[in-house]
Amino acid sequence: MSIPDENKNYSYADYLTGDEGERFELIDGEKFPMSPAPSRRHQQVLRELSTAFTIFLRGEECEVFFAPFDVRLLGENKQDNEIMNVVQPDLSIVCDRDNLDDKGCNGAPDMIIEILSPASIKMDRWKKFQLYEKAGVEEYWLVEPVYESVEIYLLINGDYKFQGVYTKGDSLSVNCFTGLEIDLDRIFE
Template identity: 90%
Template sequence: MSIPDESKNYSYTDYLTGDEGERFELIDGEKFPMSPAPSRRHQQVLRELSTAFTIFLREKECEVFFAPFDVRLLGENKQDEEIMNVVQPDLSIVCDREKLDDKGCNGAPDMISEILLPTSIKMDRWKKFQLYEKAGVEEYWLVDPVYESVELYALICGKYKFQGVYTKGDSLSVYHFAELEIDLSRIFE
């Protein structure tokens, strides 16, 4: 893997033409290497979350996507070389089909969930938190498979407002889809 040039701002064009096998995300034009393949536990939690959302959303206008799936943020009406934010959230829900194209999502998904890894905590809690808030992602979940918990944030008046921490045994009402309740015992089986 090549070392990123700290003095350069990278764009979506650079992202698309990067070294084969190099996995990174862009935030404000800065390259952030992605972790190697996540743990089996991470994947189990992601599978259960995506299944719960997929079943619920089958009859709705929204779609569920999971990594690897490119989300270009703050890039609406911009050319690839002008887009400076590309992430691959663990789980994205997109209700506006106009944002979807063959490359992924161009714009803010309605909801994003990141499953915490020891190597991603700072990125997910700080860099991505700020980016998702700025981009207008309406709901953000931080899912911790070790402590079997979910922190929920809802975008209210342009800022994330903490909605609570939910743990195994709790039923979590989804902020964006009030009629959906997720049994966290199933998610963290």
């Protein structure tokens, strides 16, 4: 993996022409290398969450996407060399089909879920949290697979408001999708 130049701002155009096999995300033009493949537990939790959302949303306008899937934030109506934020959330749910193109999503998904790992905690809880809030992602979940918990944040008047922590044994309602209940026993089995 090449070492990023700390003085350079990177754009989506740079991202598209990066070294083959180099995986990174961009936040405000800064390059953040992605960690190696996630753990088996991470992938199991991602599979269960993706399945729950996909089954519920089947036949609806919304679509469920899981990483790797490029989400370009704060880049609407901009050229590739002007887009400075590209992330690959673990799970993105997009209801506005105008935000979807062959490259992924260009705009804020309605909901993003990040599954924490030791290498991603700081990024998911701080950098991405602020970016998703600024971009207008309505609902943001932080899932902790080791401790089997889900933290929920809702965008209210432009700021994320903490809604609570839920653990195995709980069933939780998804704010963005009326009628969708997630059984955390199922997610963390």
